[in-house]
Amino acid sequence: MQIQLNSNRAFWLKHLYRWHWISSAACLVGMLLFAFTGITLNNANHIESLPAVSKRTATVPAPLLKQIQTDPADDKAALPKATADWVGNAIGVELANQPGEWSEAEVYVSLPRPGGDAWLVIDRESGEVNYELTDRGWVSYINDLHKGRNTGVAWSWFLDIFSVAALVFSITGLFMLSMHAGNRPSTWPLVGLGVVIPLVLVILFIH
Template identity: 50%
Template sequence: MTENADTSKSAAPRPTAAVNARRSFWLKQLHSWHWISAAVSLVGMMLFAITGITLNHAAQIPAKPVVKETTAEMPAPLVARLADFPDETTDPAPDVMVRWAKDAFDVNIAGKPTETTAEEIYVALPMPGGDAWMTLDRTTGEAVYEKTTRGAIAYLNDLHKGRNSGTVWYWFIDVFAVACVIFTVTGLALVWFHARSRPSSWPLVALGLVIPVVIALVFIH
C-alpha cells in the first residue's frame, strides 16, 4: 500500500503547461517590444551607422564649402528705431530688425544672441553642415548676410553629433537612443531564451564584448 502511494506520488506530472504558458507569454512580449523598437529606430539606426563611417573617414571625404553673400540696406526710419537698443549687449535683436531681416534675407534671427556694439549688431547663425551670420551697421543701415554650406555629408555628420540642430532634434536623439536600448535589451533577452538550442549564441555575445575591450586596452593609448 505504501509502495503504491509512493509510486503514485513520484509519477505525478510536472507543471509543464504553466511553465510553457509563462515562457510563451514572455516570448510574445519580447518579440513585440523587439520588433516595435526596431521599426521605430530603423531609419535613425541606419543614419547613425552610415554617418559613423563618414565621420570616421571625414579627412578622406572632400567637402567644398559654398559661400553665398547677400547685402541689403535697412531704411533710415527703421535704423532710427534701433537707437534705444543698448550699445553693448548680447540680447537678441529687437523686433524691428527681426522682421526686416526676414523680409530682406529670408532668415529668422528671433531669439538669437547678438554681439552688439555701438557700431554694429552681429548675429551668429550656426547650422548643421554649415554656418551663417548677419551683421547690421547701426549708422548706415547696411547689412550683410553670409551663408556657408559644406554639402549633404557634412549636414548628416552634424546631425549625428547633434551640432547646431535645435531642440527638437536634441529630443529626437534621446528618444531614438531609448528605442535602441529597448531593441538591444529585448534582443539579449531573446538570445537568453533561445541559447539552449543555439550553442553559438553566448560565444558571439561574448565576442561582441571582448573585441572592443581588447582594442581599447591594447590599441588606444
C-alpha cells in the same frame, strides 16, 4: 511544474517578440541613418567637401536704424522685432528671437546650422547689413544630424526618443538570446566577442 514553466516562457517570449519588432520598426530608419553617418564621420578625412560661400548685403532704412542705434538693456539681446523682420525679409533668413552681440559699432548675429555656418553683421551707424552663409555639403549636413549639432529642439527630442527605442530593441534582443541560448551554443561566445573586441581595441590602440 514543467507546464507552468513552459507557459511563463511562452508569455515572456510573446511580449519580448512584440516589443522587439515594435522598437525595430520605430528606430529602423534612424539606425540606418546613424550607421551610415558613422561611416562618413569615421572617414571624414577621405571625403572631400568644398564649402560654398554666399554673401548678401542690404541697408536698414532710416526709421528702423534708430532702433539699433539705441543701446539695449542686454548686450546679448535679439534685434527689435521690426528690424529683425525687415532684415530677415531682405536677406532671406529667420532672425526672430536670435540673440545678438551688441557693441558700440555693430550688432553681430551668429546663425549656425547643420552642414554649415552663417553670420550677420549690422553697422549701427550706417545700417549696412552683411550676411555670409557657408554650406559644407550634404555629407557635413547628415554628420551634424548624427551629432545633433545646431539642429534645434525637435531633432534633439527625436534623438532621445530614437535612443530609447534602440535601447528597447537591444535589451529585448538580449533577453531573447538568453531564452534561446540553450539550443544555440554559439550564442554567448558571439555576445562575448561583441564585448571583448571593442574593449581590447580601446585598451591596446586608443590612447
